[in-house]
Amino acid sequence: MPQTGPKRTPKAPRQELPLRDPQSRTQGCGEVSLGFTLKQAQMEARRCLDCKDPKCIEACPLHIDIKSFIARMIEGDFEGALERISEQNPFPGVCGRVCQCELYCEKACLLGRKLKPVAVGALERFAADYASQCGNGLHAEPNGRKVALVGSGPASLIAAYDLVRKGYQVTIFEALHELGGVLAYGIPPFRLPREILRQEIDRLRAMGVEFCNNFIVGKTASLDELFEEGYSAVFVGTGAGLPHLMKIPGENLIGVYTANEFLTRLNLMRAYDFPHSGTPVRVGKRTLVVGGGNSAMDAARWARRLGSETTILFRRGRAELRARLEEIDRAEEEGVHFEFLAAPVRLLGDETGAVREMECIRMRLGEPDETGRPSPIPIPGSEYRVPVDTVVAAIGQSPNPTLQRATPQLITNRGKIVIDDRGQTSLPRVFAGGDVVRGGSTVILAMRDGRAAAEAIDRALQEGR
Amino acid sequence: MNRIFHKVMLAPEVAWLEVEAPRIARRWKPGQFVIIRPTDDSERIPLTIVDGDAARGTILLVVQGVGRTSRLTISREPGEAFTDLVGPLGEPATIGVFGRVVCVGGGVGVAELLPVAAALRRVGNHVTAVCGARSRSQIILDAELHAAADEVCWSTDDGSAGFHGTVVDLLRSREAEFRRAGMIHVIGPIPMMRAAAELTRAWGVRTFASLNPIMVDGTGMCGGCRVTVGGKVRFACVEGPEFDAHQVDFEELARRNSAYREQERLAMQNHECRIGLVLTRQG
Ligand SMILES: Cc1cc2nc3c(=O)[nH]c(=O)nc-3n(C[C@H](O)[C@H](O)[C@H](O)COP(=O)(O)OP(=O)(O)OC[C@H]3O[C@@H](n4cnc5c(N)ncnc54)[C@H](O)[C@@H]3O)c2cc1C
Ligand SMILES: Cc1cc2nc3c(=O)[nH]c(=O)nc-3n(C[C@H](O)[C@H](O)[C@H](O)COP(=O)(O)OP(=O)(O)OC[C@H]3O[C@@H](n4cnc5c(N)ncnc54)[C@H](O)[C@@H]3O)c2cc1C
Ligand code: SF4
Numbered sequence: 001m002p003q004t005g006p007k008r009t010p011k012a013p014r015q016e017l018p019l020r021d022p023q024s025r026t027q028g029c030g031e032v033s034l035g036f037t038l039k040q041a042q043m044e045a046r047r048c049l050d051c052k053d054p055k056c057i058e059a060c061p062l063h064i065d066i067k068s069f070i071a072r073m074i075e076g077d078f079e080g081a082l083e084r085i086s087e088q089n090p091f092p093g094v095c096g097r098v099c100q101c102e103l104y105c106e107k108a109c110l111l112g113r114k115l116k117p118v119a120v121g122a123l124e125r126f127a128a129d130y131a132s133q134c135g136n137g138l139h140a141e142p143n144g145r146k147v148a149l150v151g152s153g154p155a156s157l158i159a160a161y162d163l164v165r166k167g168y169q170v171t172i173f174e175a176l177h178e179l180g181g182v183l184a185y186g187i188p189p190f191r192l193p194r195e196i197l198r199q200e201i202d203r204l205r206a207m208g209v210e211f212c213n214n215f216i217v218g219k220t221a222s223l224d225e226l227f228e229e230g231y232s233a234v235f236v237g238t239g240a241g242l243p244h245l246m247k248i249p250g251e252n253l254i255g256v257y258t259a260n261e262f263l264t265r266l267n268l269m270r271a272y273d274f275p276h277s278g279t280p281v282r283v284g285k286r287t288l289v290v291g292g293g294n295s296a297m298d299a300a301r302w303a304r305r306l307g308s309e310t311t312i313l314f315r316r317g318r319a320e321l322r323a324r325l326e327e328i329d330r331a332e333e334e335g336v337h338f339e340f341l342a343a344p345v346r347l348l349g350d351e352t353g354a355v356r357e358m359e360c361i362r363m364r365l366g367e368p369d370e371t372g373r374p375s376p377i378p379i380p381g382s383e384y385r386v387p388v389d390t391v392v393a394a395i396g397q398s399p400n401p402t403l404q405r406a407t408p409q410l411i412t413n414r415g416k417i418v419i420d421d422r423g424q425t426s427l428p429r430v431f432a433g434g435d436v437v438r439g440g441s442t443v444i445l446a447m448r449d450g451r452a453a454a455e456a457i458d459r460a461l462q463e464g465r
Numbered sequence: 466m467n468r469i470f471h472k473v474m475l476a477p478e479v480a481w482l483e484v485e486a487p488r489i490a491r492r493w494k495p496g497q498f499v500i501i502r503p504t505d506d507s508e509r510i511p512l513t514i515v516d517g518d519a520a521r522g523t524i525l526l527v528v529q530g531v532g533r534t535s536r537l538t539i540s541r542e543p544g545e546a547f548t549d550l551v552g553p554l555g556e557p558a559t560i561g562v563f564g565r566v567v568c569v570g571g572g573v574g575v576a577e578l579l580p581v582a583a584a585l586r587r588v589g590n591h592v593t594a595v596c597g598a599r600s601r602s603q604i605i606l607d608a609e610l611h612a613a614a615d616e617v618c619w620s621t622d623d624g625s626a627g628f629h630g631t632v633v634d635l636l637r638s639r640e641a642e643f644r645r646a647g648m649i650h651v652i653g654p655i656p657m658m659r660a661a662a663e664l665t666r667a668w669g670v671r672t673f674a675s676l677n678p679i680m681v682d683g684t685g686m687c688g689g690c691r692v693t694v695g696g697k698v699r700f701a702c703v704e705g706p707e708f709d710a711h712q713v714d715f716e717e718l719a720r721r722n723s724a725y726r727e728q729e730r731l732a733m734q735n736h737e738c739r740i741g742l743v744l745t746r747q748g
C-alpha cells in the first residue's frame with residue numbers, strides 16, 4: 001500500500017509526557033501526568049512507521065489496532081482514532097494511564113529496535129481524553145440470556161462490554177461499595193482520576209450493563225442461587241485481594257499496614273481528607289514501604305503526599321523492580337528513597353504498641369529462582385536498625401478466598417481458581433479469569449482473560465453446554 | 466434499598482433499628498454481621514445482625530453511639546436509608562449440643578447474645594444469659610433475652626439492679642454451677658472478654674469470644690482486622706469474628722483498637738463544633 005498523508009518522522013525524538021512538578025504534586029492528589037498536548041500527540045503519532053507487519057498489535061493483549069488508530073490521529077481524526085480503539089477496548093482512558101505498556105505493545109514496537117518505541121500508551125490516553133467519548137451504536141438484539149459477572153475489576157468490566165455487544169443481559173456483582181476493583185481501591189487518583197474511571201464505567205451502564213454493589217457472591221448469595229435466579233453462566237473475576245503478610249515479629253504493631261489496607265483507606269475511603277471523610281490513616285514522620293511492585297510505588301507516593309519521609313525497602317536490586325517504569329521515575333522525582341538489597345527482620349514498638357524501629361538485614365543476589373529473578377540471600381551479621389513510624393508491607397497478594405470457601409467444589413491450586421483452555425472452571429457454566437486465576441498480574445492481562453471468557457461463555461451457551 | 470423501617474431508642478445512645486435487607490434476612494446466621502456506611506462520606510462500620518425476618522425482608526441492628534459514625538447511624542430516622550449495607554459477613558457462631566451453656570454479654574454486646582442464645586437453646590441446650598450493664602437505665606432487651614434463654618441474670622456496676630458488680634464478678638459468683646457448663650459464649654468490651662476468658666480458662670470450660678477489631682472492607686482484603694489467636698494471625702472478618710477465647714491475644718486487640726483514638730477524638734470535637742455552628746446559624 002503506497003504511503004499517503006502527512007509525512008512520517010520516525011527519527012524525531014520520543015515525546016515526553018508533561019508532568020505536574022514534583023513539589024506541587026506532593027501537595028495534593030491531582031493527576032501527576034498531564035498527558036500530551038495536541039501538538040505533541042501529532043508529533044508522536046508521526047513517529048510510527050506504519051509497519052506492514054505491526055508487531056505492536058499482536059503484542060497488545062487486547063489486539064487494539066494500534067497502527068490504524070495512530071494513522072487516524074495523524075490525519076487529525078481523533079474521534080476516528082477513538083472508535084478504532086473502542087472496537088477492542090472500551091477503557092482507553094484507564095488503559096492509557098495504567099497499562100504496563102513497556103511489557104506489551106511498546107516492547108514489540110519495531111521502531112524500538114533501533115530508537116525509542118512509539119509512546120502508544122500515551123497516545124491511547126490522548127485519544128480518550130481528546131475525542132468526546134462516542135456513545136456507541138453497538139447495541140445488539142437482546143438474546144434473552146443473563147450472565148452474572150462476579151467482581152467489578154478490569155476482567156469483569158471488559159467481559160461485560162463484550163457480552164452486551166453479543167446481546168446478553170449482564171449483571172456485575174461487587175463486594176465493595178464502589179466499582180472498579182483495584183482501579184478503585186488500589187490505584188491512587190493521582191495516577192487514575194476517578195472521573196475517568198466513572199465515565200468509562202458509565203459507558204457500560206449506558207449500554208445496559210447492570211451493576212450491583214455491596215453484594216458478595218458466596219455470602220449475599222451463593223453461586224447456585226445465581227443460577228436459580230436465571231443466570232445462564234457466571235464469570236468469576238474476584239481478583240487477588242488477599243494480602244501477604246511479612247510474617248515477622250511486630251507485624252501487628254500500630255502503624256504497620258498491608259498495602260491493601262493503606263491504599264484502601266486512602267483511595268477508596270479518602271483518608272487524606274479526614275476528618276471531612278470518615279476514615280483515618282496514620283502516617284508518621286518516617287515511612288518504610290517494603291516491596292518493589294506497583295503497590296509499593298503507590299503506597300510510597302501516598303506517604304510522600306502526607307508529608308512523610310519515605311523509603312522503599314526492596315530485597316533485590318533496581319533491575320528487579322516490578323512496577324511500571326514510569327511510576328518508578330515519578331516516585332523518585334517525588335523524593336521517595338530506595339534502599340535496595342535489604343529486607344525487614346523484625347519490628348520493635350514503643351510502650352503504646354506503636355511501631356518505632358525496624359530491624360533490617362542486607363541481602364546479596366544469588367542464582368535465579370523459579371520466577372527467573374536472582375534470588376535474594378541474607379548476609380549474616382549485616383543487621384541494622386532504622387527508626388520508623390509507619391510501615392507498609394507491599395509484598396504481594398493471593399486470590400480472594402470468599403467465593404472459593406463458599407463453593408468447595410470449585411477446584412483451586414494454592415487459592416487460584418483452576419481453569420481449562422476454554423476458561424471454564426471445574427463447575428459447568430462457571431468461568432474465571434484475571435488475578436483470581438493468575439494470582440496477581442496486570443490490568444491488561446486481566447482484560448485479556450475477561451475477553452476470552454466472554455467468548456467462551458458465548459460459545460458454551462450457543463452450544464447448549 | 467437499606468431503608469430504616471423502625472427505630473426505638475433502648476437506652477440513651479442505644480438504638481434498635483429494623484433495616485431493609487431482604488437477601489441478608491434470608492441467609493444470615495447467628496454470630497454474623499453486616500458493614501454499613503450510614504452516609505456518603507462515612508467510614509465503613511461493622512454491626513452484628515441481631516435478628517432477621519425473611520418474610521418482612523428486614524434485619525435488626527442494635528447500635529451504640531460511641532464515636533462519630535455510630536452516632537451518625539443512630540441519628541438516622543425511619544424512612545431514611547443507609548448509603549451502603551453489605552453482608553452477611555463472617556462465620557456463624559458455634560452452635561452445638563453442649564448440655565448447659567452460659568452466654569455472657571456486656572454493654573451493647575447483650576444484643577448479640579439474643580440470636581446465639583436462641584439458637585443454642587433451639588438445639589436443646591439449657592441456656593443462661595449473664596448480662597452486664599453500667600446501671601439500671603442501661604439495661605436493654607430484658608424481655609427479648611427472657612424469650613431467648615432459659616434464665617437471665619443481670620449485673621450492674623452501681624448495683625442499681627441485679628447483682629452489684631461486673632458481669633465477670635457475677636459469673637464468678639456462680640462458679641459452682643457454671644464451671645459445669647459445656648460451653649461459654651462471650652461478647653462485650655475487650656477488658657470484660659479478657660477477664661471472662663481468664664476465669665473460664667481456670668475452670669477449664671470451652672469458651673468462644675466474638676471479637677470486635679477495627680475493620681475496613683470486611684471481606685478479607687485489607688488485613689486491618691487481624692488478631693492473634695494461638696500465636697497465629699487470623700483475619701477476624703472472614704475467619705471470625707468468633708474465636709477460642711483462651712487463645713486470643715486480648716492485649717494486642719485492645720492496643721490495635723486504640724490506633725485511631727486520638728484522631729477520632731479530634732474529629733469528633735470538630736464535628737460537634739460544626740453541628741454547634743449549624744445550630745447557632747439556624748437559631
Ligand atoms: C496497588 C496496585 C497497583 C497496581 N497498578 C497497576 C498498574 O499500574 N498497571 C497494571 O497493569 N496493573 C496494576 N496492578 C495490577 C492490576 O490492578 C490487577 O492485575 C487487576 O486489577 C486485576 O483485575 P481483576 O479484574 O482480575 O481483579 P480486581 O481488580 O482485583 O477486582 C476484583 C474485584 O472483585 C471483588 N470481589 C472479590 N470477591 C468478590 C465476591 N465474592 N463477590 C463480589 N465481588 C468480589 C473485589 O472487591 C474487587 O473489586 C496494580 C495492583 C495493585 C494492587
Ligand atoms: C464484628 C463486629 C460486630 C460489631 N457489632 C456491633 C453492634 O452490633 N453494635 C454496636 O453498637 N457496635 C458493634 N461493633 C462495634 C462498632 O463497629 C464500633 O463501635 C464502631 O465501628 C465505632 O465507630 P465510630 O466511628 O462510631 O467510633 P470511632 O470514633 O471510630 O471509635 C470510637 C471507639 O470505638 C473503637 N472502635 C473504632 N472502630 C471500631 C470497630 N470497627 N470495632 C470496634 N471498635 C471500634 C475505637 O477504638 C474507639 O475507642 C461491632 C464491631 C465488630 C468488629
Ligand atoms: S510496531 Fe511501532 S512503529 Fe510499527 S505500527 Fe506499531 S507502533 Fe507503529
Ligand code: SF4
Pocket residue numbers: 059060061062063064066089095096099100101104105106120121124444
Ligand atoms: S492496552 Fe496496553 S498494550 Fe494495548 S495498546 Fe494500550 S498501552 Fe499498549
Ligand code: FES
Pocket residue numbers: 679680681682683684685686687688689690691700701702703
Ligand atoms: S476488615 Fe479488611 S481484612 Fe478484615
